[in-house]
Amino acid sequence: MCKKAFCLISFILVILLTGIAPAATYLWDNGGEGLLWNVPENWDPDVVPGVADTARINLSDPPDANCVIDSSVVADCETVYVDSNSVLNMTGGTLTTGGHIRIGEPSGSNAFFIMDAGTATSLNGRLWVGMNGKGTFIMNGGELNIYEKIEIGKNASGNGSVYMYGGTMNFQGSSTDLEIASRGTGFFYIYGGEINIQDQIKLAQGSAEQTTGDARLYLYGGTINAGGLRSPAEVFGNRQIDVTEGTLILAGDDTSVVSEYINRGWMVGYGGLGILNVTYTSDPNQTMVTARMLDPELAWNPSPRHLDTVERTLDGPALSWVPGVYADSHDVYFGTDPNAVNDANNFPGMWSQFKGNQDPCSYYPEPLELDKTYYWRIDEVNELDPNSPWKGIVWEFTIADYVAVDDFESYNDIPDGEQGSNLVYNIWLDGFGNPSVNGSAIGYVTGFSLETEKVHSGAQSVPLAYNNANATYSEATIDIADLAIGTDWTLDDFKMLSLWFYGGPFNSSTEQMYLKLNDVKVIYDGEPDYLQQAAWQEWNIDLAAFGIDLGHVTTLSIGFERIGAAGGFGTVLFDDIRLYISADQE
Numbered sequence: 251m252c253k254k255a256f257c258l259i260s261f262i263l264v265i266l267l268t269g270i271a272p273a274a275t276y277l278w279d280n281g282g283e284g285l286l287w288n289v290p291e292n293w294d295p296d297v298v299p300g301v302a303d304t305a306r307i308n309l310s311d312p313p314d315a316n317c318v319i320d321s322s323v324v325a326d327c328e329t330v331y332v333d334s335n336s337v338l339n340m341t342g343g344t345l346t347t348g349g350h351i352r353i354g355e356p357s358g359s360n361a362f363f364i365m366d367a368g369t370a371t372s373l374n375g376r377l378w379v380g381m382n383g384k385g386t387f388i389m390n391g392g393e394l395n396i397y398e399k400i401e402i403g404k405n406a407s408g409n410g411s412v413y414m415y416g417g418t419m420n421f422q423g424s425s426t427d428l429e430i431a432s433r434g435t436g437f438f439y440i441y442g443g444e445i446n447i448q449d450q451i452k453l454a455q456g457s458a459e460q461t462t463g464d465a466r467l468y469l470y471g472g473t474i475n476a477g478g479l480r481s482p483a484e485v486f487g488n489r490q491i492d493v494t495e496g497t498l499i500l501a502g503d504d505t506s507v508v509s510e511y512i513n514r515g516w517m518v519g520y521g522g523l524g525i526l527n528v529t530y531t532s533d534p535n536q537t538m539v540t541a542r543m544l545d546p547e548l549a550w551n552p553s554p555r556h557l558d559t560v561e562r563t564l565d566g567p568a569l570s571w572v573p574g575v576y577a578d579s580h581d582v583y584f585g586t587d588p589n590a591v592n593d594a595n596n597f598p599g600m601w602s603q604f605k606g607n608q609d610p611c612s613y614y615p616e617p618l619e620l621d622k623t624y625y626w627r628i629d630e631v632n633e634l635d636p637n638s639p640w641k642g643i644v645w646e647f648t649i650a651d652y653v654a655v656d657d658f659e660s661y662n663d664i665p666d667g668e669q670g671s672n673l674v675y676n677i678w679l680d681g682f683g684n685p686s687v688n689g690s691a692i693g694y695v696t697g698f699s700l701e702t703e704k705v706h707s708g709a710q711s712v713p714l715a716y717n718n719a720n721a722t723y724s725e726a727t728i729d730i731a732d733l734a735i736g737t738d739w740t741l742d743d744f745k746m747l748s749l750w751f752y753g754g755p756f757n758s759s760t761e762q763m764y765l766k767l768n769d770v771k772v773i774y775d776g777e778p779d780y781l782q783q784a785a786w787q788e789w790n791i792d793l794a795a796f797g798i799d800l801g802h803v804t805t806l807s808i809g810f811e812r813i814g815a816a817g818g819f820g821t822v823l824f825d826d827i828r829l830y831i832s833a834d835q836e
Contacts, residue, residue: 273302273328278309278317278336285318285339287325292317299327301348308333308359319343319368329375332361333383340392342368350375351396354385357407357784364388365417371395374423379403380410380434389443391416397423399449403436403465404429406785412438414445414472422448428476429455431465431487439468440496447476453516454487455480463487469496477501482510491517493526498539503530505537515557522555525643547574547640549611549628554647562618562649563734569626570612574640577630581639582606582613584626591625592644607631620742620831621651653742655735655806655827656728658712663699674699674712680726689721689817690714690809701823706750706786711825716810718761718817725766725809739793739800739829746830747791749808751822753781758818765789766807767796781822793829 276299282291290296299305305327307317319325321342329349332338333356340363345351351372354361360383369392376398379385382405389412400421402410410431421428426448430436432455451474454463464487471494478500491498491511500508508528511517519526519541527540544550551572554560560567573580585591585603594601605613618624625646629639661674674693681688682695692714693699700710716724730737749765759782763774772795780787793800808824 273304274299275304275306278305278307280309280317285316286323287317287319288323299325301326301328301346303327304329304331306331306333307336307338308361309336319345321368331355332363332385333359335360337362337364340365340368340370342366342392344368345370347372348374350378352378352381353387354379354383354408354410355381357382359383359385362386362388364390365392365394366390367392369393369395372397374398376401378410379412380408380436381405382407384409386410387412389414389417389419391443393417394419396421396426398425399427399429401429401432402438403431403434403463406433408434408436410434410436414438414440414443416443418443419445422446425449427452430467431463431489433463433487435464437466437468439470440474441471443472445472445474445476447474449477450480451476451478451491452480453485453489453491455484463489465489467491469493469498471495473497473499475499475501478504479507479511482507482514482516485516489516492519492521493517493539493541494520494524496540500537500539502535503537505530508537508539515559518555518557522557523551544643545574545640547576547630547637549574549577549580549630549642552626552628552645556645557647559648559650561652561654562620566614567618567647568612568614571628573611574630576632576635576638576640578633579607579609579631580611581629581631582608582626583629584613584615584624586622586624588625588644588646591627594627596629596639618649620649620653623648651832652748652828652830653735653744655747655829656733657708657826658700658710658824659708661693661700661710661712677732678712678726678728680714681721681724685717686720688724689717689719689819690724690726692726704752704823706752706825708825711750711752711823713821713823714808715819715821716761717819718810718812719819721812721817723809723811725764725807727766727805727807729805730803735829737801737803739803742829742831744793744800744829744831746832747793747827748788748830749827750786750788750825751781752784752786752825753822754784754820755782757781757820757822760813760816761810761818761820762813763810763822764808765791766805766809768798768802768804769807770796770798772796781820786825 276293279294282289290298316337316339319340323343325345332353353363374397377396377400379387380403427450428447429452453465524541524543530537549571553570581596582605583591583594583603584605591603594603596604627644628642632638661672664671678692680690680692682691702710705711764771
């Protein structure tokens with residue numbers, strides 16, 4: 251017998267004698283009776299996964315197929331995937347993995363892990379929620395123990411949500427951070443329970459070059475214990491921590507970092523309607539953050555929200571508030587110096603920040619500058635009450651450094667001719683009726699015309715389909731007079747025109763994207779493969795490149811022209827066409 255054959259036989263004998271089988275991947279096929287994890291026929295092949303195996307719950311036909319771990323189940327595996335339209339429901343028992351717990355990892359997935367009771371433990375891995383697709387983790391009770399970190403909405407196409415109503419989460423071991431939306435979208439809602447994080451809370455960390463993360467942490471109840479907050483210098487993208495009924499406890503004296511988060515508008519109380527309380531104690535050595543609502547005598551619910559950055563419109567923004575319980579009228583203070591707005595009183599002629607006493611709960615300030623911060627205060631007045639006036643707190647807001655040309659939020663599908671109708675294809679004129687000349691179609695031709703899932707900001711974006719098989723170009727054009735921006739783009743000394751687009755692998759690599767103002771065309775000069783990527787990309791154009799009179803801008807067109815003999819086709823989403831006052835905006 252040759253040595254090779256002898257070694258092979260010896261290896262097989264060792265496996266048989268020790269009962270060790272090579273690691274395998276088991277697919278949930280729901281082929282057994284009931285939905286329990288420990289039913290062999292529910293897996294393909296008909297074997298329950300073992301400690302070294304990968305368990306994949308990704309049955310998408312029929313959709314919403316549940317896998318259940320109840321009090322009778324002891325589930326062990328190396329890694330568990332919950333993908334497609336599947337649901338892992340844990341009502342008791344134990345789930346132990348050697349590696350990661352992955353919920354909604356592949357692009358296009360929409361997966362759920364619902365934990366009502368029991369204990370789920372990753373011995374040497376992470377909890378991933380919405381890595382590249384859409385994933386949701388709902389915790390009503392039980393105990394979750396993760397050796398490494400939790401990552402929610404990590405990559406650009408990832409969309410992760412966590413809802414915690416009770417139970418305990420422990421992240422203690424190696425690199426145990428709570429990372430929300432490094433580059434994707436991540437929301438964490440906490441209504442109850444306790445979270446213990448050995449290391450930092452990291453929101454939208456990304457990088458200076460990649461700032462697509464959109465991170466939200468809503469502490470509506472319960473308690474978070476964490477090692478600290480990530481340094482503000484290492485936080486990018488969009489981020490906010492909203493503290494209401496919950497408590498945030500940070501190890502050591504973290505008051506300076508918390509104050510920086512508050513000053514930057516990254517941490518608010520009651521959605522910006524309340525006041526944050528930050529206290530440090532040496533015994534125990536910790537920083538505690540809680541929040542409270544304003545006293546009922548004071549004006550509240552400001553619009554714009556405190557610390558918000560808002561777009562400037564033609565008539566505002568208007569400032570409004572909800573009055574205190576005893577108010578008959580309101581003293582309005584407004585200006586660009588927070589100390590002056592806070593110190594001012596209503597003595598006639600003494601303070602320019604005092605804008606008068608009025609009955610309405612709204613105020614229209616003088617024309618506001620882009621990229622500038624303003625401060626305001628409302629004192630509640632009742633001449634019949636000896637405690638009047640009740641001095642309000644100072645709110646602040648910043649006017650964005652841009653003006654929207656079209657954000658595609660105003661369009662709807664109300665039929666043409668009915669009140670309120672604003673069809674996108676009636677405003678943006680395309681080539682739908684003449685495809686041999688203009689191969690474009692703006693808006694989906696069936697179903698809802700706007701895109702509501704893949705948006706850069708707001709609630710919707712617009713799809714533009716192009717087909718240059720017969721036409722030499724595909725473009726959609728809007729009359730600038732139909733937009734609130736108006737035709738004079740010199741009023742604020744704008745420097746840059748920006749728009750966001752979202753492509754995909756189905757788009758042709760041969761067609762050339764362009765944008766036109768007054769029939770002057772500028773060719774897209776960014777990375778060619780961006781149109782084949784399912785991610786939002788920004789295109790910035792120096793307005794000087796058009797060489798037109800910016801005091802009289804009449805039309806704007808977005809299009810694709812044929813390159814080569816055979817025309818290509820595809821669909822690209824567009825959102826947030828803006829004018830910036832700076833040429834260096836990111």
